[in-house]
Amino acid sequence: xxxxxxxxxxxxxxxxSPDRATSDRTALDAVLDVGLTCHLGVLPTGHxxxxxxxxxxxxxxxxxxxxxxTGATSLRAAASGVPVCVTVTLVDxxxxxxxxxxFSMNYRSAVVYGQAKAVTDPAAKSHGLRVITEHLAPGSWSxxxxxxxxxxxxxxxxxxxxxxxxxxxxxxxxxxDEADVAAGVAWAGVLPLHQRWGQPEPCPLLPSDAEIxxxxxxxxxxxxxxxxxxx
Amino acid sequence: xxxxxxxxxxxxxxxxSPDRATSDRTALDAVLDVGLTCHLGVLPTGHxxxxxxxxxxxxxxxxxxxxxxTGATSLRAAASGVPVCVTVTLVDxxxxxxxxxxFSMNYRSAVVYGQAKAVTDPAAKSHGLRVITEHLAPGSWSxxxxxxxxxxxxxxxxxxxxxxxxxxxxxxxxxxDEADVAAGVAWAGVLPLHQRWGQPEPCPLLPSDAEIxxxxxxxxxxxxxxxxxxx
Numbered sequence: 001x002x003x004x005x006x007x008x009x010x011x012x013x014x015x016x017s018p019d020r021a022t023s024d025r026t027a028l029d030a031v032l033d034v035g036l037t038c039h040l041g042v043l044p045t046g047h048x049x050x051x052x053x054x055x056x057x058x059x060x061x062x063x064x065x066x067x068x069x070t071g072a073t074s075l076r077a078a079a080s081g082v083p084v085c086v087t088v089t090l091v092d093x094x095x096x097x098x099x100x101x102x103f104s105m106n107y108r109s110a111v112v113y114g115q116a117k118a119v120t121d122p123a124a125k126s127h128g129l130r131v132i133t134e135h136l137a138p139g140s141w142s143x144x145x146x147x148x149x150x151x152x153x154x155x156x157x158x159x160x161x162x163x164x165x166x167x168x169x170x171x172x173x174x175x176x177d178e179a180d181v182a183a184g185v186a187w188a189g190v191l192p193l194h195q196r197w198g199q200p201e202p203c204p205l206l207p208s209d210a211e212i213x214x215x216x217x218x219x220x221x222x223x224x225x226x227x228x229x230x231x
Numbered sequence: 232x233x234x235x236x237x238x239x240x241x242x243x244x245x246x247x248s249p250d251r252a253t254s255d256r257t258a259l260d261a262v263l264d265v266g267l268t269c270h271l272g273v274l275p276t277g278h279x280x281x282x283x284x285x286x287x288x289x290x291x292x293x294x295x296x297x298x299x300x301t302g303a304t305s306l307r308a309a310a311s312g313v314p315v316c317v318t319v320t321l322v323d324x325x326x327x328x329x330x331x332x333x334f335s336m337n338y339r340s341a342v343v344y345g346q347a348k349a350v351t352d353p354a355a356k357s358h359g360l361r362v363i364t365e366h367l368a369p370g371s372w373s374x375x376x377x378x379x380x381x382x383x384x385x386x387x388x389x390x391x392x393x394x395x396x397x398x399x400x401x402x403x404x405x406x407x408d409e410a411d412v413a414a415g416v417a418w419a420g421v422l423p424l425h426q427r428w429g430q431p432e433p434c435p436l437l438p439s440d441a442e443i444x445x446x447x448x449x450x451x452x453x454x455x456x457x458x459x460x461x462x
Contacts, residue, residue, distance in 0.1 A: 011278070039272075041270075041283035047242070048314045050272040083279045089270070091267055100364050101385075136334060140334065144328060145417060154332075184441075185375070189433040198425050201423060202419070204404060205412050207415070210415075212420070
């Protein structure tokens with residue numbers, strides 16, 4: 001599948017630290033594919049404040065699929081076609097600087113704007129759920145029982161075009177003032193943050209000799225995709 | 232400092248999975264104190280979609296402090312007094328179920344609503360920055376150079392009351408349909424996700440014999456606060 005280039009718009013053109021921004025589509029995909037959850041921001045009709053809620057997602061080509069219960073206010077609002085913002089953030093480390101002012105985080109974040117569409121066609125909905133399931137737990141769609149009609153009806157699947165988005169990446173050491181570096185006022189550096197899978201914890205209702213399948217035991221560690229180059 | 236109880240309002244009374252909700256103030260503090268970044272949601276005047284951006288924060292008693300550049304659109308909008316939503320999410324694991332429908336994540340999330348106030352008094356601003364710095368990098372405020380007047384002026388510090396908030400926690404094994412459990416259709420269980428600090432990476436501009444201070448080398452692992460009890 002070909003990938004659309006990103007179309008910079010005023011809200012995806014970063015005002016702050018534009019040196020950390022990229023409109024590179026590959027960088028966007030890298031962040032989206034490595035994250036586990038997104039934060040969906042939406043202003044439901046009649047609300048005064050946006051809702052920002054952690055939400056499951058998955059990417060297929062130029063489409064970001066989101067899902068949740070059909071009863072969730074945030075999903076219902078997003079499905080109604082009001083504009084949404086979807087943000088995926090990966091924290092890579094804490095940046096200790098010589099001055100408090102230059103403390104920072106190393107991170108990769110993707111921000112996508114658009115209007116989501118409810119996916120209602122059963123085959124398309126099933127495809128969206130497959131993408132989301134394989135994002136959350138690769139290898140699971142063919143291993144677990146697929147959704148039945150009742151379950152499909154109780155699940156809301158939304159599709160969002162990846163055409164208006166921005167990516168911001170900070171990497172590397174602190175950027176201190178020269179005077180502070182020369183004076184050696186404090187230690188400075190990065191404390192990297194890693195995510196690691198622990199040992200699988202089988203459901204207590206399984207037979208005690210149930211074998212843990214390879215798609216669980218051999219799941220690659222999260223967040224290990226090479227950080228996008230800071231530009 | 233005493234802690235205010237949470238005041239349930241319609242937007243903090245969960246419609247979905249109310250069994251996962253708690254209005255326990257201790258549970259709120261536990262999530263906020265363990266998270267590293269929040270997602271700030273705000274609808275700037277004239278925008279059609281909310282902005283959702285990763286933002287640094289720290290908690291002191293009943294106040295959540297946020298900070299960023301004075302030039303950031305999201306911070307400027309939040310400082311103007313429009314309603315905001317601040318969400319902190321900790322992902323604890325992936326829940327593999329016997330059916331795709333019951334796949335889930337184990338997580339702890341806190342959602343805070345309110346109107347933020349810009350902190351402008353120099354002493355109060357310095358206090359807020361200290362809270363945020365000590366949250367991000369404990370032990371750093373007394374180690375690094377404190378902000379000077381120019382740096383203070385270039386930093387926006389916002390204060391948000393922790394009175395309207397909700398906490399949602401999912402823990403434990405998958406909740407499958409009895410028929411799927413009985414039929415043994417698939418493996419099921421939890422793949423825990425842990426965050427771990429890596430080895431500190433000293434700034435290349437430091438002398439090669441610079442000692443790494445204890446507040447960095449002995450920093451407790453993140454996210455290890457006992458998960459709040461699912462109620």
